[in-house]
Amino acid sequence: MSYGDVMTTRAIRGAERRAEILRAALEVIAERGYRGASLAAVAERVGLTQQGLLHYFPTKEALLVAVLAERDKWDAMPDSQWRLDLLASLTEYNAMRPGIVQTFSALLGESVTEEHPAREFFTERYEAVRATMAQVLRAEYGERLPSGLTPERAAPLLVAVMDGLQYQWLLAPEDVDMPGAFRDFLTLLGETPGVSED
Secondary structure, three states, X not given: OOHHHHHHHHHHHHHHHHHHXXXXXXXXXXXXXXXXXXXXXXXXXXXXXXXXXXXXXXXXXXXXXXXXXXXXXXXXXXXXXOOHHHHHHHHHHHOOOXXXXXHHHHHHHHOOOOXXXXXXXXXXXXXXXXXXXXXXXXXXXXXXXXXXXXXXXXXXXXXXXXXXXXXXXXXXXXXXXXXHXXXXXXXXXXXXXXXXXX
């Protein structure tokens, strides 16, 4: 076996191990929530020592950012296929996975501080999400929403409603119907919930 083959095999094994760790981290987060998701618990789940896990992810924050990036890949679809009614479905889906939403929200809140390891991830993510939401709104309403706002002006508001509802729901899940409140917001925009025009 050549040196190149050995390196390729190691890279493949490393990628497989990272994927295994991310799956385990998601499971632990779902079971124990953000605060209870320790590196030790994830390491134990994949048969590693905590020191061994640190070889792949040097900090808990680095692991959680990688989990969120992986989650975004799973949730991803081509920007051209997003519609307002699918955003409502995504909100319903998020209501079924509080551990991941809690992790996202906790890291988001912390990432506004300088030098936080998740800051770059969220800055780039929000830039992309705002652009996608502007496309969604343009596809639905054209160059102006019923309110007169352009899609680019309304996009940050749409994102703010989605994430703001997540915080309120996490704090008071019995009082805040996150999917229902998002559908109410779509009604304010002029969309009829559950109905899309092809």
